[in-house]
Amino acid sequence: MRIGLTGATGFIGSHFALLAHGKGHQIVAYSRGSKGAPVADENLQQPRQAAHALPETKLDALVHLSGESLMGLWTAEKRDRIWKSRVDFTEALVAHLGTWKEQNRPKVLLCASGAGFYGNSGSAIVDETSPRGEGFLADVCAGWERAAHRAEALGMRVVSLRTGMVLGRDGGAFPLLRRVFGLGLGGRLGSGEQWMSWIHLNDAVQIILKALETETVSGPVNLCAPGAVTNAEFTRKLAEALHRPAFFHAPAFVLRLLLRGMAEEMLLSGQRVIPRIAAEMGFEFEHADISGAFKSLV
Template identity: 40%
Template structure:
């Protein structure tokens, strides 16, 4: 994409902040949608929970990227927190999509890249799943289905719409690995449950590169799994973390303990998802860090 005006929601999160840095470094104009009062010239306030965004903010921009939403793993899934997760994602996406649809055809962005997650597929065990696989059952699959459906107004108005179904992002700054690194560095790391569950990971570098690839690829729309090509088990990840960090991995967190501490969310920590990025690979995208050791070393460096 030539130098463009790109609106980004969720720009303070792990992926959003990295994406903004990448876009600005290449000379793009980025408008950041924020929940608080604006503090900089590139910020505009919006209310994703209330489902409100001014259409004028999006008029004439080339692309909209929506990565907004409360952290799924930040706390136990009480009914109130699950509603907060749902509200921010679904209402925020709907607000952006409706605002785009309300614009005149010549003012609408060319592409809408909306966040989603591999939670869409639910528990899949050892079965390899790609974008043709159906949604699973449970809170996260239902949330992802509703989240993606909320983008319908933009798609129906002719805006190319892409869903980024992101896996577990390998980064020091946040996400699942942001919690794992300190534990393993302290020598307290180890497998979760029996460790046989598959984790579909992606390096932060490749996550940002994939989003930018999808922004540029004018022929691509619909869902894309953003995960490295070779998912690995939690047991393999623990061994690799220990090897890279030169620390023992003797500890194991039994499944009953995880269920006690995490509640309903433990099902997703212990669950297995062997997700592959079939459509990205078919489209010619190349992963810089396709294996978990490379992704971990990239995060540390």
């Protein structure tokens, strides 16, 4: 397939490009950044236009992974950038695809979303059939998915990738966590009872490719391992993998004071997500439990 890819130089996008290219697919990479393309090959193109201004070309599929980072203080300006880079940007992208000739338009759109769609679900198990939750992230994810699903009116199959914490050596939260815990400064956040849905990078990109290649899959797909854990267990298992203590504790009120809304929704709340659609696709996780994932990473 000839696959368009936004966010191509990002953490997940660059590894997806490598996997898809290795499986014989042709990647047309789009990025707003200045970094080079993730694969050095004559079949990889990297126009540096904004994604909603993609030059028309023949695409079989489009994987849309770009968006403002959620890390940082959630000021009004930051929230506005998060919303515009996900919801407004995707609306513009789909509208732009509608101007393409039908024979050039991709037949499938895979668009990033997040496990934050489920809000703070407590200890209840949620899957792709569960309703949306409450909060800023839930609003963003719902708007993001709604914008992506407008492509169905163009005859495109649409998949929303509800992604949990992606664990990899060279991006996401893990490098920082490894440094902090390696210094013996790790510890639980708040009560530690909040659930964390995570996935190893290798499994994440393989599920994306499998969903892309499986024509019967549409709608939400949870990019999460089957073994969700509480923050306390996550902390304990990472400390064990690094052979370091984890005595520190970040009180909830301190996190709320320092990080505002980000702390409440990303650090002190959580979701116990299971990947029902991945199981129905017959996907076999390489890293189904957190201990094995940490062992592979350290």
